[in-house]
Amino acid sequence: MSVGTPRGLASSGQKPIAEILHPLSAAEEPLSVTVNLGGDKTTRVEFDLPEYCVRRRYQDFDWLRIKLEDSQPTHLIPPLPEKFVMKGVVDRFSEEFVETRMKALDKFLKRIADHPVLSFNPHLNAFLTAKDLNKRQVLALLTKVGESVKHVAGGYKLRARPAEFCAMGEYLDTFTQKLGTIDRIAQRILKEQSEYLTELREYGTVYSSWVGLEEELRRPLEGVAGCVTTCCAALEDLGENMSQDFLPVLREYVLYVESMKNVLRKRDQSQAEYEARLEAAILRKQEDRTPMPVEVEKCQDKVECFNADLKADWERWQSNKRQDFKQLLTGMADKNINHYEKCQVAWESLITLLQDKQTEDKTSETN
Amino acid sequence: MRTTTGTLPAQLTTAAPRPDDDGRLWNEKGQFPGYVSNDFYAFGGSSGLSCPVTGAHACHNPMVERGTDLLRKMEINVAEAEKRTGKNTVNMQETYTVYLIEIRPADTVPEGGTPAAPDTLWRRYSEFELLRTYLLVTYPYIIIPPLPEKRAEFVWHKLAADNLDPDFVERRRVGLENFLLRVASHPVLSSDKIFFLFLTEEKGWREAVLETGFQDKVDSRLKSLSAMLRVKNPDKRFTALKHYSDELNTVISQLLRVRVKVADRLYGVYKVHGNYGRVFSEWSAIEKEMGDGLQSAGHHMDTYAASIDDILEEEEHYADQLKEYLFYTDAVRSVCRKHELIQYELEMIAQDLVHKKQQKEELATGTVRIFSLKGMTSKLFGQESQEQRESRLAALEQSIQEGEESLKEKNTECHEFVQTAWEDIERFKEQKDKDLREALISYAIMQISMCKKGIQVWSNAKECFNKM
Numbered sequence: 001m002s003v004g005t006p007r008g009l010a011s012s013g014q015k016p017i018a019e020i021l022h023p024l025s026a027a028e029e030p031l032s033v034t035v036n037l038g039g040d041k042t043t044r045v046e047f048d049l050p051e052y053c054v055r056r057r058y059q060d061f062d063w064l065r066i067k068l069e070d071s072q073p074t075h076l077i078p079p080l081p082e083k084f085v086m087k088g089v090v091d092r093f094s095e096e097f098v099e100t101r102m103k104a105l106d107k108f109l110k111r112i113a114d115h116p117v118l119s120f121n122p123h124l125n126a127f128l129t130a131k132d133l134n135k136r137q138v139l140a141l142l143t144k145v146g147e148s149v150k151h152v153a154g155g156y157k158l159r160a161r162p163a164e165f166c167a168m169g170e171y172l173d174t175f176t177q178k179l180g181t182i183d184r185i186a187q188r189i190l191k192e193q194s195e196y197l198t199e200l201r202e203y204g205t206v207y208s209s210w211v212g213l214e215e216e217l218r219r220p221l222e223g224v225a226g227c228v229t230t231c232c233a234a235l236e237d238l239g240e241n242m243s244q245d246f247l248p249v250l251r252e253y254v255l256y257v258e259s260m261k262n263v264l265r266k267r268d269q270s271q272a273e274y275e276a277r278l279e280a281a282i283l284r285k286q287e288d289r290t291p292m293p294v295e296v297e298k299c300q301d302k303v304e305c306f307n308a309d310l311k312a313d314w315e316r317w318q319s320n321k322r323q324d325f326k327q328l329l330t331g332m333a334d335k336n337i338n339h340y341e342k343c344q345v346a347w348e349s350l351i352t353l354l355q356d357k358q359t360e361d362k363t364s365e366t367n
Numbered sequence: 368m369r370t371t372t373g374t375l376p377a378q379l380t381t382a383a384p385r386p387d388d389d390g391r392l393w394n395e396k397g398q399f400p401g402y403v404s405n406d407f408y409a410f411g412g413s414s415g416l417s418c419p420v421t422g423a424h425a426c427h428n429p430m431v432e433r434g435t436d437l438l439r440k441m442e443i444n445v446a447e448a449e450k451r452t453g454k455n456t457v458n459m460q461e462t463y464t465v466y467l468i469e470i471r472p473a474d475t476v477p478e479g480g481t482p483a484a485p486d487t488l489w490r491r492y493s494e495f496e497l498l499r500t501y502l503l504v505t506y507p508y509i510i511i512p513p514l515p516e517k518r519a520e521f522v523w524h525k526l527a528a529d530n531l532d533p534d535f536v537e538r539r540r541v542g543l544e545n546f547l548l549r550v551a552s553h554p555v556l557s558s559d560k561i562f563f564l565f566l567t568e569e570k571g572w573r574e575a576v577l578e579t580g581f582q583d584k585v586d587s588r589l590k591s592l593s594a595m596l597r598v599k600n601p602d603k604r605f606t607a608l609k610h611y612s613d614e615l616n617t618v619i620s621q622l623l624r625v626r627v628k629v630a631d632r633l634y635g636v637y638k639v640h641g642n643y644g645r646v647f648s649e650w651s652a653i654e655k656e657m658g659d660g661l662q663s664a665g666h667h668m669d670t671y672a673a674s675i676d677d678i679l680e681e682e683e684h685y686a687d688q689l690k691e692y693l694f695y696t697d698a699v700r701s702v703c704r705k706h707e708l709i710q711y712e713l714e715m716i717a718q719d720l721v722h723k724k725q726q727k728e729e730l731a732t733g734t735v736r737i738f739s740l741k742g743m744t745s746k747l748f749g750q751e752s753q754e755q756r757e758s759r760l761a762a763l764e765q766s767i768q769e770g771e772e773s774l775k776e777k778n779t780e781c782h783e784f785v786q787t788a789w790e791d792i793e794r795f796k797e798q799k800d801k802d803l804r805e806a807l808i809s810y811a812i813m814q815i816s817m818c819k820k821g822i823q824v825w826s827n828a829k830e831c832f833n834k835m
Contacts, residue, residue: 171653178650182646185639185643192632193636200629200632213614213618217803224810224811326832329835333826337829341818344819354807
């Protein structure tokens with residue numbers, strides 16, 4: 001599945017492949033995207049048709065995410081781009097904003113589609129196929145399907161968290177901290193580059209103004225002015241790139257980490273609940289000789305399931321994270337290389353131009 | 368880090384001594400006899416940078432013309448700088464820098480032989496200034512090469528503006544050497560005796576300069592200014608030249624100013640990347656497979672951040688080349704002003720002569736055409752006697768004759784001035800075009816080098832990221 005222009009679709013084999021077409025004109029509804037299940041016709045049984053084309057708004061994605069969280073609390077649900085954007089600060093109708101959001105929504109769907117459990121979720125199915133998500137019947141139907149595991153809000157104290165989950169928590173804390181630092185550095189670089197760009201532009205205009213004074217030096221000066229202009233354009237591209245592709249991904253991962261910490265908390269809660277119930281049951285057993293209540297066993301199952309799901313998801317998440325950051329950072333390196341290459345080409349062609357002129361002059365002198 | 372542009376390529380140093388060198392160093396006029404060759408030969412500087420695409424050399428120092436006798440005989444270097452302390456004119460302790468001038472004979476060294484030790488002497492900046500002032504006054508029709516700046520201006524923040532700062536001293540050393548080479552390669556200036564003594568006589572030089580009495584020839588500022596305002600028939604060529612010189616001054620100042628701002632900003636961009644180095648290192652501590660890649664990439668970010676120092680240091684040479692021509696514009700303006708002064712003096716003499724001739728006519732014919740005090744008084748106090756009239760007429764005649772002599776002289780002076788000045792101006796124009804062109808090319812080469820370094824570092828970082 002992808003949001004926006006068709007891109008390389010990552011899904012393998014069994015999963016539905018969809019394309020999210022470009023959002024409808026901003027005049028209508030910002031970010032009303034079209035989800036298109038098409039391409040390689042889906043081979044998944046639960047989809048009636050091989051192709052679907054539906055319109056979704058951001059709040060529909062939000063709905064999906066909430067539903068997934070509720071129905072699959074033991075799994076790590078990918079994050080959505082931030083819901084609220086300050087009206088004054090960001091232009092919600094600007095092309096760049098829309099583009100950035102689409103990429104994030106695209107990633108969101110892809111991650112869910114890739115997940116061995118989440119991709120089978122009926123809410124996802126509804127999301128991808130229902131003509132109108134707001135129809136009550138659809139909602140009513142869905143709430144009966146699957147059992148939402150209620151989690152007890154607070155109240156139970158955790159005895160001993162298994163070491164691996166402690167490690168996860170610590171890792172996430174440090175990781176999110178480092179992400180924040182990288183974000184700040186990247187923003188600082190953008191600021192410095194933008195100021196550099198301003199000065200560089202003025203620098204170019206001074207060379208241009210010099211041209212008018214000279215005869216012989218006209219060409220070299222024009223050449224230098226031209227190169228400076230080219231470098232300015234290349235720098236602009238680099239900056240755009242960083243703000244549109246690099247920073248959003250960083251921020252997305254921060255959100256991801258937040259939701260993961262939530263899941264860890266829920267796990268702690270279910271473990272705490274189990275331990276509490278177990279303790280109570282043991283006490284009662286000692287007194288009344290009643291057998292172990294079913295709820296306690298269910299609780300134990302729940303905890304063990306949770307732990308297993310979480311461990312599996314964690315491994316998947318680490319692996320995906322590695323790929324994502326590898327891609328992100330090599331992308332950043334590529335853009336910088338690209339920038340320097342553009343500048344180098346410009347300056348080299350100037351030298352060639354001037355050297356040619358020199359040999360041209362020399363030969364005309366000797367003639 | 369000495370530059371060796373004082374040396375000529377091998378084939379030039381093997382030039383045989385000139386046939387009319389009969390042991391006398393200079394003739395009665397105080398000039399070094401010799402002819403001026405008209406072919407210019409440009410050779411590259413000793414900078415290590417060269418464009419890999421075209422093989423062009425990045426030259427730190429401008430092209431030096433060969434063909435002066437002086438340079439045929441000797442190589443000139445400003446080799447070192449040293450700090451000295453001593454008492455100044457008001458008997459106070461001061462610290463100043465002296466520069467070592469080395470003179471070497473330009474003959475080649477025989478195989479296996481040791482090069483002759485150079486003749487050396489020490490000079491401080493104020494002595495260079497004295498030399499230049501002398502040249503300015505003695506050759507007002509020549510565009511005298513400028514000295515490097517006295518105090519550091521257009522300074523990019525990292526460089527100190529302190530005169531005793533080693534980087535500043537080093538750049539000044541290069542600038543002083545450049546000045547000497549410019550003078551030594553000038554067809555007219557290189558023959559000057561005082562210049563020769565500057566290079567060879569440490570002790571007696573000051574007296575020798577003062578003995579020439581050049582201070583008496585200095586035109587007062589007031590004189591020049593009033594000349595500028597009152598010339599009736601300015602030479603169009605000189606007017607155009609002055610205009611160009613002023614505009615060039617403005618544009619180069621602007622360029623230097625903005626360049627400093629650009630350098631400051633670029634410095635910031637590079638240095639912030641160093642922070643990536645630290646955070647990647649910290650991050651790598653919590654990662655397993657990603658750790659090594661991140662850590663190594665972090666090192667490359669540190670390298671990137673550090674690379675800006677050399678890059679900007681290199682750019683200072685470009686700035687120095689621009690500064691030289693900025694200061695050259697002052698020299699050009701001097702020549703223009705001197706011409707204005709001479710023109711003005713010429714016009715004054717001519718005007719005065721016309722006036723006297725009219726007076727004579729009046730006296731001879733008895734008619735009063737112009738108001739004159741004499742005329743008035745004679746009207747008031749009665750006519751003067753015939754004797755008085757005749758003696759006055761004779762005096763006027765004498766005055767007129769003298770006036771005509773001095774008009775002729777001034778005319779010749781003006782004419783010669785214009786001729787010699789324009790010769791030098793044409794020479795200067797060619798030099799400027801060539802030098803600035805080379806400076807721009809070397810700037811482009813610097814930019815290419817910076818791009819290549821950037822590509823190298825980011826490629827290395829990319830490799831590390833790929834291994835994550």
